Amino acid sequence: MPPNTERSAKYKRILLKLSGEALTGEQDFGIDPKVLDRMALEIGQLVGIGVQVGIVVGGGNLFRGAALHEAGMDRVTGDHMGMLATVMNALAMRDALERANIRSRVMSAIPMSGVVEHYDRRTAIRYLTSGDVVIFSAGTGNPFFTTDSAACLRGIEIDANVVIKATKVDGVYDKDPVKHPDAAKYERLSYDDVLDQKLGVMDLTAICLVRDHDMPVRVFDMTRHGALLNLVMGGREGTIVDNGPV
Ligand SMILES: Nc1ncnc2c1ncn2[C@@H]1O[C@H](COP(=O)(O)OP(=O)(O)O)[C@@H](O)[C@H]1O
């Protein structure tokens, strides 16, 4: 079989969701530059074969509004802190991409003049078309949402072929595989299966959004080297959530 790069990619434009916790690596908190460098390398492989890459980064490695609220803080203030955390992660991701000579832009749903560009859909699509990686930060810009919802929203807006959720587990299971070692993995599921069974890998608002816009979602394990390229080349990786075979 010829090497991957000689075959064409299955997806031309992707929206990659990176969870904040994935950036922590082996550490307890914060950002591990080694993890960022590895991710940059894997994203660079996609750019190298002409795939347009939009990224939504989470902020859970730094702050989550719900957790701050449980500790006594006002929920909306906590969510604002969570969204600002995603901007910090986005800056760190851009730094790693630029060090790997991959052109990239950070856009924020919350205006932050002098630090990052304000999100504008048409400009984002122009950047993607010209081969720049675009990192969408600050989630949706609104409290009470998650970066999974932001990923689905941006994926639909930029007309991506797929939303790819990079996480610590290698797909969607019938129950949380971290808590239940006997959990069984699904290769493919419909949006309604995820909603009906309340499968916790992505929040239900995000799933409703992709269902209504028929946007396929792939869930895979980003800690496995080469998995992202394999998935984008059409390999069987993780779980597919879509409307099912027609
Ligand atoms: N049915 C399920 N299938 C797969 N993962 C699940 C499921 N239910 C809960 N999870 C959890 O969802 C996590 C992935 O979501 P992610 O957004 O990356 O993490 P977090 O919610 O901690 O930010 C996994 O680490 C896993 O523990």
Ligand SMILES: O=c1ccn([C@@H]2O[C@H](COP(=O)(O)OP(=O)(O)O)[C@@H](O)[C@H]2O)c(=O)[nH]1
């Ligand atoms: O549209 C959004 C996206 C995120 N957040 C806040 O930002 C935090 C970090 O995002 P998330 O928990 O989705 O990050 P991840 O789990 O992907 O690391 C969330 O907990 C929310 O407090 C928000 O208020 N609105």
